Amino acid sequence: MKKILAIMLAALMLFAFAACGGNNATDGNATNGNADLKGMSESPISEVALNVDYEVPEDFKIGFICLHDENSTYDLNFLRAVDKIQEKLGLKEDQVIVKVNVPEGNECYVAAKDLVTEGCKVVFANSFGHEDFMIQAAKEFPEVEFCHATGTKAHTEGLKNYHNAFASIYEGRFLAGVAAGLKLNEMIEAGKFTAEEAKMGYVGAYTYAEVISGYTSFYLGAKSVCPSVTMDVQFTGSWYDATEEKNAAEALIAGGCKLISQHADSMGAPGACEAKGIPNVSYNGSTYESCYETFIISSAINWAPYYNYIIGQTVKGEEIAADWCGGIAEGSVVLTGINQDVAAEGTFEKIQALVEDIKAGKLNIFDTANFTVGGETLNSYKADVDTDAAYTADTEVIADGYFHESEFRSAPCFDLRIDGINLLNEKF
């Protein structure tokens, strides 16, 4: 009997500890208790306040469908925005319904239907593979608005109540790339390696336009301040695979990469960088907490402005655009603060100046003067904008001297293989 009691007590203690843990989230401005560290700066992009020019009725409901839960940095980013908009609009708990861990299959269609029966006027899904099932639900419930992040079919599907959204995250990646380039310059000046050896590594999920657009803008940002830089890209074939991402980062470091960035959702790459002391430019949010010796900066999409937009349009009875792409000006593209212990001197000021240029339209990320493909400057390129089985290149995207990313549809379509970037493998 005593033994059993002891076991039960031990189990109780375990639960008590579990209850105490897990609430250590801080805002990233901390210095990990070390007085010698300067810690994080503010974000170089000043926060854009949400503009609410409507009243939300008591019976209004919005539903969210997420592929994973808060353990994935990708989904966490959506969930944080849900909290933000809920607080801003003062929505009650039962006005915001969140379904997590919804796979990219029939479950998504069932979840969307369930949200409609719960009374949601707007249903939002966050994963690329949810698209077909959202369209299926949208056809069935024409009176409900269906909004989908990262999808590509809204502008060709022709449904009034189905919409795609993205953000011009390539702007954020470009700015993060500038921080990377400045760091490389600092290391070159310090004599750690020569300008010719300045090579970055990039861990990508898949060889899709979304990832290509991301790493190219990152590279162009770095190159704008460090002209001799080159980059190796290693793909993992998964959006979330901590082991593969760690392995890819380690392989890149072993291959001579002096700085790593990534477009995948686990802590694999930043963790590997922290272990090897290699500077890291992160994505989806700050990884400073666990990687404060190597984290430089991170870009992320803030979905709150889009939520604000779709709720506002629905409440006002106005149409939601088939494609919506928010940028820095809308507050959709954000940067974390800069880790002042790792980033090069002057990074903050440089990025701040570039933000103003982007807002003023003076800086086009994909300016054709800044990159070549096969040694040639491009004057014309047709990209695959309309989804079809054969990847038909259907739309001219180069005009006025730059590649018009995210203008003909919200999701990225930049899929050029530019000079200076070397793909170590490809994963589809």
Added chain:
Amino acid sequence: MKKMNFHIVKREPMVWYKAVLVRAIAIIASLLVSAVVIMMLTSKNPIQIYSSMISGAFGSSLRIWSLFQNVAILLCIALALTPAFKMKFWNCGGEGQVLVSGLATTAVMMFLGDALPYPVLIIVMLAASVLAGIIWAVIPAIFKAKWNTNETLFTLMMNYVAIQLVAFFLKYFVKSGSGILTPMPEHGLPVLFGQSYLLNIIIVAVFTVLVYVYLKKTKHGYEISVVGESENTAKYIGINVPKVVIRTLVVSGALCGIAGLLLVGGTNHTISTTTVDGRGFTAIMVSWLAKFNPIYMVMTSFLIVFLQKGAGQVSTDFRLPSAISDIVTGIILFFIIGCEFFLQYKILSTKNRKEND
């Protein structure tokens, strides 16, 4: 040397109302323990949590249909595995057998959907699906019967082969590279009375009865039990053991084929590597908990699907991490499985002269 101060003995079979009572106590105890855990971890009211679980399963007609449709699929896979289990052939390959059947169904829907008249299409879908399930189940059976290979490992490995096959064919089917095959409801199984899940439920209900009769009332069923109890006895009374093993796995695979057909043709109308979603393994628990009795399996599969649906609703309603609902599900299953032990065995204190309690 210190001795254990209790020992375990097998019980006489309990009268039915006592057994029901023990199970009821187990469920109540599990709810109480979960309530304590919920309060400790989340400071939410457990009554709210339980009512949210119930609403997740029965909250709207859509949820009720979806509940029974999921019960039907899980039950169908459990029915498929049961004849093999009864024979002590540890078929852990339900996942793969259902998945390849689903893949076969998908292929027929894609490539013959427009070419064949609808009734013929359904027959071809059925044939392809059942055949694929049989092939996937019978390969390990042949190896077991001929060379006595380990069927647990073999069937498990066949699951991974099936998953990779689906991944491979998705690359081939979906030219855009997104890996998502657009659903093809137009080539699906017929919809009865406007209820898209009704046909699945009826078919599985019929198979439940058929499997019950097959196992309890037929010569095949008897042979399965004998091989399961003792292979030597089976050999002694003249049962051709390899033949029974292979034949039973043909039945098992064919039923998995039905599950694949219902899953892809009846509900999803598309396939992905996660279409079966672990149900090939959950079905093992369904079958065991019900002691391989198809009628009890209706209840155990209902219980498991109810817990899953309820748990999902809890994490939606309270925005709790899904781990919380998994913990609750785990506690409830732990008590239910645990009480089965106490129904079969009792613990007696060993008489000794020490002052131990």
